[in-house]
Amino acid sequence: MIVNILEKDVSILRELAMETFADTFGESIKDEDLQTYFATDLSLDTLSLExxxxxxxxxxxxxxxxxxxxxxxxxGSAQTEQELDNAFEIQRLYVKKGYQGLGLGKKLFEFVLDLAKASGCDWVWLGVWEHNYKAQAFYTKYGFEKFSQHEFITGETVDIDWLLRRPLK
Structure with a gap:
């Protein structure tokens, strides 16, 4: 089941976000940088504002x-990049390690693709780490193509995310 996250759920969201981010990127980011990211981008205040x-x-x-x-x-203005007109961004999509391989990520992804189609936007786009080949292959199956890239900064760690897009119309 997929449900909207409410502000009262912010602590649960934060714990899940920290766990899944650390599981996904923890081996490639210094612990100090990881903790900085948790204290800023995944703080209770930041998530509540979002x-x-x-x-x-x-x-x-x-x-x-x-x-x-x-x-x-x-x-709109909530997108992390403003490179595409009338666009819908998928900014974060994470599933706990023990639940991967069960089709939950695919279900969540297809759910947001339906939201994107219903939004009236012209484009759906996302960023994916340049070394996350599994995710890149997944998105390619859905017709996403690289159109740009940006830096993803976690403390002193600077990674490159490829920006992938797909037309909605």
Whole structure:
């Protein structure tokens, strides 16, 4: 089941976001930089502001009524980049390590693709780490193509994210 995340759920969101981010990138980022990222980008205050932004939405995917993954989407000025006109961004999509391989990420991704189609936007786009080949292959299957890149800064660690897009019309 996929449910909208409300501001009252911010602590649960933060714990899940920190766990899944550390599982995904922890081996390539210094612990000090990881902790800085948690204290800034994933702080309770930052996440609460994002949950109150009408141009952003967060959703949990639940298994046995427990959140095991989440996604964040943005439109308008909430997007992390403004390179495309009338676009819908999939900013974060994570599933807990123990629940990967069960099709939950695919279900969450297809859910937000449906949201994107219903949004009236011309484009759906996302950023993916240049070394995350598994995710790149997944997005390519859905017709996404690279159109740009940007730096993803975590403390002193600077990574490159490829920006992938797909037309919605």
């Amino acid at each position: 949950l109150r932004n009408p141009e952003s939405q967060y959703y949990f995917i639940l298994v046995d009524h427990q959140p095991v993954g989440f996604v964040k989407v943005n439109q």
